[in-house]
């Protein structure tokens with residue numbers, strides 16, 4: 001491993017280069033926005049921050065500005081981390097990464113069995129916040145961003161303004177399956193094209209063509225032809241159909 005800049009969101013631990021030298025990668029996993037690279041001796045916990053990206057480059061490729069670290073792999077490849085704003089981070093733990101302070105208190109993954117209708121229904125009780133903001137809260141469920149929250153609420157036919165505690169059991173079930181369906185479809189297609197999103201091969205995602213409401217303000221609802229409406233919730237744009245969603 002070569003570190004060119006240790007000062008990321010947290011400093012890269014001293015001695016990491018020697019700690020991982022010669023180790024075999026056993027698995028690469030994800031938990032919330034953290035990437036876990038597992039070795040027998042421990043786990044690297046990596047976060048891309050606001051602007052970080054990982055690329056595989058050929059050994060010998062010259063680093064660009066903001067290329068902060070490299071991990072040399074077998075076969076002449078380098079895993080290279082690029083991050084202009086340096087909000088990304090890299091931690092090393094020899095313990096179970098699920099117990100690491102960054103991960104220990106994260107809410108369930110939306111595609112896991114733990115995120116089920118009963119969980120969502122119980123979590124919404126006594127919560128007066130709007131359901132859209134509720135499902136975007138990473139202490140409720142991780143990884144449901146603005147696009148997917150808007151789209152899932154449309155599929156579940158629930159108004160984004162509805163108070164979380166007013167969701168019925170049936171609606172909780174509809175919303176859980178809508179969130180799983182929207183995320184599953186986006187992953188299958190390869191993500192949503194945002195300003196700077198690219199996949200590992202450097203290509204943009206293609207989910208955008210599949211959107212029903214997101215960034216379609218004024219356009220006809222694909223189900224009922226009512227113009228899609230837009231308003232702001234918690235500094236984020238919400239898009240919805242006032243005829244399909246209640």
Ligand SMILES: [Zn+2]
Nearest residue numbers: 221224241244
């Ligand atoms: Zn509609």
